[in-house]
Amino acid sequence: QVQLVESGGGLVQAGGSLRLSCAASGSIFRIADMSWYRQPPGKQRELVATITPGGSTNYADSVTGRFTISRDNAKNTMYLQMNSLKPEDTADYYCNARVLYPPLNYWGKGTLVTVSS
Numbered sequence: 001q002v003q004l005v006e007s008g009g010g011l012v013q014a015g016g017s018l019r020l021s022c023a024a025s026g027s028i029f030r031i032a033d034m035s036w037y038r039q040p041p042g043k044q045r046e047l048v049a050t051i052t053p054g055g056s057t058n059y060a061d062s063v064t065g066r067f068t069i070s071r072d073n074a075k076n077t078m079y080l081q082m083n084s085l086k087p088e089d090t091a092d093y094y095c096n097a098r099v100l101y102p103p104l105n106y107w108g109k110g111t112l113v114t115v116s117s
Contacts, residue, residue, distance in 0.1 A: 002026045002106040004095045009111030012085055016115075020080040022095030022108060028076050036069060036080045038091035038113075045094070046069045047079065063089075085115045 008020040023035050033052050039062040041063060049059045049069035068081040078095060095108040 002028060002031060002097050002099065002108055004097055005040050006093065006095045006108045006111040009093060009113045011047055011114045014085060014115055014117050016085050017081070017083045019087065020082065020093055020111060022078040022080075024076045024078070024095075024097060027091075027099075030099045030101070031097045032100050034078045035069060035096040035097055035098070036078075037094045038089075039094070039110075040057070040088070040091040043091075048093070051078065051090060051102035058080070087115045087117045091115060094115065 003025045005023045006020060008018060010018060011094050012018050033050050035050040036048040038048050045058060048063055049057060049067060051057050051069045051071045059067060064080065066084045070079045081087065090113060092110040092112050094110045097106045
């Protein structure tokens with residue numbers, strides 16, 4: 001089992017910044033990729049960014065150049081630095097951890113980010 005707890009959400013004005021954290025515990029040695037997803041109000045959940053154990057990253061086009069995903073393996077924590085925030089970034093943000101053997105996905109409970117115009 002892997003437990004994930006997000007923190008760092010809140011209310012920010014457009015153009016501002018926030019940093020989200022995802023603390024992992026449990027069978028963390030089994031974790032492969034970690035990702036941030038978000039679910040805007042009334043919309044489906046979407047992938048924001050992914051980071052591999054080696055530190056390779058991928059981003060959704062909508063956040064490229066504004067968001068940075070990182071991972072501190074010593075602290076078992078993943079981060080999402082969000083800059084130049086826009087109202088359309090308003091969403092519940094979820095941490096995801098992918099385990100290969102057996103193939104499982106673990107989710108945190110989410111943290112709300114609200115960007116005011």
